[in-house]
Amino acid sequence: MTNLLDLHHVSKTYTRGLINAKATVALQEISLTLKQEDPTILTVAGESGSGKTTLAMLLLGFITPTTGQIIYRGKDITALQGEERMAFRREVQAVFQDPFAVFNPFYTVDHLLSVPIKRFKLATNAKAARAKMDEALTAVGLRPEDVLGRYPHQLSGGQRQRINVARALLLKPRLLIADEPVSMVDASLRASILETLRNLQRDHGVSIIYITHDLTTAYHIANAIIVLYRGGVMEAGDVDQVIKSPQHPYTRLLVDSIPWPALDRRWGTDMIKAREAGSSSVGCPFRSRCPMAMEQCKTQPPLYKINKTQAAACYLHAGHPEIAAERLTELLPVRTQIEA
Ligand code: ADP
Numbered sequence: 631m632t633n634l635l636d637l638h639h640v641s642k643t644y645t646r647g648l649i650n651a652k653a654t655v656a657l658q659e660i661s662l663t664l665k666q667e668d669p670t671i672l673t674v675a676g677e678s679g680s681g682k683t684t685l686a687m688l689l690l691g692f693i694t695p696t697t698g699q700i701i702y703r704g705k706d707i708t709a710l711q712g713e714e715r716m717a718f719r720r721e722v723q724a725v726f727q728d729p730f731a732v733f734n735p736f737y738t739v740d741h742l743l744s745v746p747i748k749r750f751k752l753a754t755n756a757k758a759a760r761a762k763m764d765e766a767l768t769a770v771g772l773r774p775e776d777v778l779g780r781y782p783h784q785l786s787g788g789q790r791q792r793i794n795v796a797r798a799l800l801l802k803p804r805l806l807i808a809d810e811p812v813s814m815v816d817a818s819l820r821a822s823i824l825e826t827l828r829n830l831q832r833d834h835g836v837s838i839i840y841i842t843h844d845l846t847t848a849y850h851i852a853n854a855i856i857v858l859y860r861g862g863v864m865e866a867g868d869v870d871q872v873i874k875s876p877q878h879p880y881t882r883l884l885v886d887s888i889p890w891p892a893l894d895r896r897w898g899t900d901m902i903k904a905r906e907a908g909s910s911s912v913g914c915p916f917r918s919r920c921p922m923a924m925e926q927c928k929t930q931p932p933l934y935k936i937n938k939t940q941a942a943a944c945y946l947h948a949g950h951p952e953i954a955a956e957r958l959t960e961l962l963p964v965r966t967q968i969e970a
């Protein structure tokens with residue numbers, strides 16, 4: 631079966647200014663695969679500026695890669711036209727950080743939900759359209775009578791974000807790109823919205839790329855994780871494995887920077903230096919902050935396969951076999967393990 635999604639060595643460089651053009655490498659050599667037959671939740675984690683939103687924009691086809699290819703169900707997304715392009719627009723949906731972003735304050739929820747129904751001709755009459763809305767709202771844990779007919783300001787942040795998810799769900803997507811979907815939602819509502827996303831994967835077979843700076847939520851929702859730093863993959867693997875036993879100094883920093891009631895361990899990351907600006911773009915991107923940095927780190931480390939479900943791009947693991955970036959996703963588990 632063709633894969634749902636293949637990224638082949640995708641890089642994105644932004645250039646600003648015409649005279650003194652300044653280039654920012656936002657993503658470097660990202661390869662990954664999602665299979666159609668195994669809907670999964672893959673987390674892409676990293677601090678602000680690590681290239682997460684750039685990846686989301688690329689996956690949605692809003693921007694194009696500087697080098698590399700993004701293949702959706704066997705076709706390069708930059709070459710999609712006509713019906714194929716329409717199918718891509720329907721099947722790949724997004725939920726963004728700001729639950730207000732897609733709302734026009736002058737339109738009711740009904741209007742917001744009816745736009746995609748009309749655009750993609752999902753219903754032939756008003757009754758069928760209403761049935762679709764009810765179905766999508768119910769799937770995200772909302773009661774249609776509580777939200778239909780209301781204006782955005784009459785809804786809570788949590789309700790708005792659920793409506794965003796419902797709007798994506800209406801289109802029966804195969805892939806949902808969720809870029810920090812709960813970072814602007816009250817902490818008390820986060821868990822239930824994440825639960826909703828997990829149900830979409832489990833009950834509706836939607837694959838989800840969950841983008842976050844917050845490893846706690848990744849741990850609760852995802853099967854697999856890719857850790858980015860300045861656009862490069864630092865570590866990847868099974869989410870439990872990576873979070874409980876991080877192997878890259880950067881992942882250790884991330885894991886240690888948040889309180890973990892369930893995990894009683896420390897790595898002594900106080901040694902990790904503050905982020906330095908303007909360091910060189912060759913070699914390991916993390917080396918200027920890394921307490922373990924060695925001479926070798928001036929050249930880009932390959933990914934080392936540390937165990938069956940984990941790899942890290944760090945010379946500390948040089949004894950392990952190397953794994954090609956495009957084979958990284960072979961390490962990633964696909965089934966949801968449900969945990970409390
Ligand atoms: P994240 O979502 O992880 O915070 P982004 O993908 O937004 O990261 O940004 C990655 C890097 O690319 C950052 O250094 C950011 O400043 C830069 N960047 C993002 N968008 C643009 C743009 N449109 N033009 C120039 N640089 C950009």
Ligand code: MG
Pocket residue numbers: 682683684
């Ligand atoms: Mg972002």
